[in-house]
Amino acid sequence: MDEITQAPTRIVGGSASRLDAAAKVTGQARYADDLSFPGMLYVKVIRSDRPHARVTALDLSRVEAHPQVVCVVTPGDIPGENVVPIIYRDMPLLAEGRVRYVGEPLALLAARTPEAAEEAARLARVTYEDLPAVLDPLEAIREGAPQVAVPQAAEAGNIFNHMVIRKGDVGQGFSQADVVVEGEYRVGYQEHAYLEPQGVIAVPEEGGMAIYGTLQCPYYVQNAVAAVLGLPLSKVRVVQTATGGGFGGKEDVPSQLAALAAVVAAKSGRPTKLVYDRAEDIISTSKRHPGVIRYRTGAKRDGTLVAVEVEFYYNAGAYQTLSSAVLWRGLVHAPGPYRIPNVKVDAYSVATNTVPCGAFRGFGSPQVIFAHESQMDELANRLGMDPLELRKKNALREGDETATGQRLTESVGLLAAIERARELSDWENLRREAEEFNRRERFRRRGVGVSTVMYGVGMGAKAPLLDKAGAYVKLEADGSVTVAVGNTEMGQGAITVLGQIAAEALGVRLSDVQLAPVDTSRVPDSGPTVASRTTTVAGAAVLDAASQLRARVEAAAREFFGSQRVEIADGKVWPKDRPRDAKPLSEVARWMWAHNWDLGATGWAQGAPVDWDPKTGQGNAYFVYAYACHIAEVEVDLLTGETHVTRFWAVHDSGKIVNPALARGQVAGGIAQGIGYALMEELRSEDGRIVAPSFTGYHIPTAMDVPGQYVIEFVEAPYSGGPYGAKGLGEVPLMAAHAAVANALSRATGGRLREYPAIPERVLGLVRGER
């Protein structure tokens, strides 16, 4: 394997076009809502319209009487457990007696047409006895606040989890500081806005259940469906349909949808489809956690950081779902990519009577990154230092220790990224240009901002058991290759990248490689498609399988050619000393098949060991980190407060980049999503109800809102544990982008942005010097 890693690559590192491009461009790709099964019914969820209430009566008689309704399901009909098992088991599949958020499922119906299902759902009569509701995390932790959290799932009251980092002694650290900055930062929801809303179909089959759906984590879904149906895992089969975006939104939520559809399918004995429209999706599914984040940062006069103290509260919503994991990533990422001797972090996730929040690209880190990167800029202002210089001074280097006491032994490309971003943007000149512009212009101001981030690749020490992957690679008798993994393509390019790794390792062309459809009964378990782990961990498993297979093909080819040494590349095989005798791999494959060679290989990979002490927050949190430095230039209109990002530079270290075109796509998308987070995305609620659940009310950036000019580059600090040196990339661009925009905006206005999103109204406040 080492040999392969170091050899120059042919396919890895090249910008092959996506394997799924043709199917998607021509409309052949089949999404969940495109599928239909004979006798299929349409499911509609009857939901709570109260944030917190006792349900005193649930009258479904008129629903049942609807001529098109075939089946109605209440908690008593659930054959297994009434639970959506995620990390905890506090969330019921159907609320029994008590509802904790607006939109919580109460009952289900299935009708012959979607229209009838819609109509029948309105006939449900629910009688509530309202309970006091609490919607704000800071209020929910006050003495005497209504109890929202299911007690077994909470550490105390409504505090689901409290996690800490304790390193050094912050008291002493701050006493050595020449300058201390302090601030409170607030962020609201961010909605995933995937193109394709949530959707599943449950199909009863031979004593079990098949699930087809748009999803990221087939094994999570399998687990949830088995639990609610009381079936062994082997009787539940999950098939991923073409998936129109996930961004974390399809990490845990599909488990809920699949379990809902499955109990109706089990009762009715018929296939059931449950597809949300946009409004239902926005109201009832996970989003990025809103948060209140407090920081204190201390530094010496020369900019050396001496202490950081952080306290933050995330609004988890009514049930745990993924909040403990989200909180943990927020905790570990709170200190930022800096050397800091004294660190104290207290992280809280809090239950409120709102829809459960969950995974979203960055997973609890963008919120604290907004805060730590703002602090760095506030510090630079106070010190009169160049903000990029300040970051460079404190940036983690190889051999340094992180805030969790982890020694970084390899693959730390942060300084290289900062340096390259400085060069590409012509940083000093850029800042000068902005100043000149500002002197010249009457009602417009430009600002330049920078951010640096680190990202722990994979699940980390909070869920180390999930960082493993199986893969199966098979050489077909005609020389084509089938690769099977349980990781999902959701638009990020996973299958192309995994295909490239297989092709590279085997010496075939990428066009010879086909990824098998993800079906839990047929592909090896390679874990969830989350945490920017697929290329690194599943890629390593594919590489393992392909390398074994290649060794076997080489052995066969030696026999076939009667030669001591053979070469394989581009789908051809030849004896090393007789390149002219090259044969297509198909001939050798055919020969192997005819001579009873085993043509399949199973690969395995697991992340390097991690460890964690929850009392001190010390340990090797992740097996490796990715890094980035982003620079944004924005222009603010002083008359209206409108802000536009004019230019952008993004430099990433994600180790070896397997497919630069796809990687650039990830970065460009992350920049857009970051612009949305910082400047416009806002989901308002009133009394626990999301008021405008549509894209008319929730603004995401359009093609007109992204910078006209942007530069994306990679500095590759290879990771020895990743295939060909690759680390993760997926989440990092979003994490870095919004903070660079926020810093640029603050600089342009002369104020300090402390709350997202910076809508024009808020920006005018900054211009006027309001906080």
Next chain:
Amino acid sequence: MRKTGPARIVRPRDLSEAVRLVAEGGRPLAGGTDLFVRLRREVEDPPFLVYLGELPELQGIELREDGAVVGAAVTHAKLLRSEVAERLPILRLALSTIGAPAIREMGTLAGNVANASPAGDGLIPLYLLEARVLLAGPQGERELPVEEFVLGPGKTALKEGEIIRSLFLPFPEGEPRSYFRKVGRRRALLIAVASLGGLVWLQDGVVEQARLALGSVAPTVLRPREVEQELVGKPLDPQVLAPLAEKLSQLVQPITDLRASASYRREVAGKLLLDLAVSLAG
């Protein structure tokens, strides 16, 4: 919640049949970019829809000496590609901000007028040009200035059975400078939080005549005639115009909604006049 049953759509053969169907209670349908949103939200539930989009009588764009006649079925995109948009920069500036390319290909200027939204971007140039709305109904045809046609948010002077047949856009005399700006948190697919359009005739650096129209800051698009008058004789200098900007802010009657607060709208309405000054002075 989602509208479930598809609305029945009737296709009239000609204008007179269209008028008859509308008189029977049918709802006119052009591009559907407003109407389908409303049907889906179930804010209205007409018995059937009368599709006007392909009626031959409503298609044309006719250039006359004194202005342009724009058929009611003409889409924003078609208008933007026409000579009218070249003759009327104010129309081009405003229409090119409507929605996004796909919406402009479907939506019509007449639909924008009939929709009578205070945020209707198409209304701004029509108010500035003092356009007239030609109506066809059971009693024959009649014509109204656009300002008299629009009565309030979603309210128009359309009588039972009447439809818009065309719009008449007079060519302004002389060579006014055109200004249009709409404000919001993004640059496309945006319903204006506040907007200002202007036609300004300059003579020797001072304003000879001015027309202004404000969107999204009152129940209808607003022509602040007092401010227009006071602009006359003044240079386009933000410092000089600051008191007028203040006055403009006081004049508007904005509301608070999800997109912005009334106080922000009020402030921006005035400040846009300063932006107009800077943009048109050059």
